[in-house]
Amino acid sequence: MNEQEIEQEIQAKGLTALRVTPGQIDALMNGVGYHTHVVPGTTTTVATAIAANGFTLGTGVSACASLENFDEDLGCKIAIQNAEKAARDKLWELEGWRLKVGDEFICMVGVAPVGSFSWALMRLQAGAKVARRGWNGKGMWIRVNNPVSSPFSSDGNNEIEALPFFEMYTVNGEGRRAMLSGWLASQTDMLANDWEELE
16 A cells, blocks of 8 residues: 555544644655765665765665666666655654654754654644644645745845745735745743644
């Protein structure tokens, strides 16, 4: 069974307690990059999967028996495909462990309770979407936008660096979807413990 089939059966059986979902893994995989290297004098290509925070998630290898059949581009594609599977499997393992430790999310600088604003910031930096259960509006959630740099500037010569910012997705007064750029957390938001991650 593939992930989609497993997820469908889980939902059909109502097994929806606290768990890791394919959507969470997809969001984390969006930040994974790949570095490839061909071992000199061989047909072996190695791909390394690196998470957005620099953590090595896994490696993938490809090789062919005959040097005459070696194609570097194809070798890289196969190695990356293998590294991607290894990275995804590792993320399932790590995210499962994160939930298993209970109400604490262990990070490099200390411990942040699940549902706290500190925890929400970590999830945002990992590429996830988060929201508060206590928000009154329907369909409200935030994420970090990492824009590309703009080629335009006041003097027409230098590129302007575009910095990351929070953006909130909500509904306007007419009932249509709207996006608020530059969202700022209130003190209530920062002290709340009802933050949750969305798929």
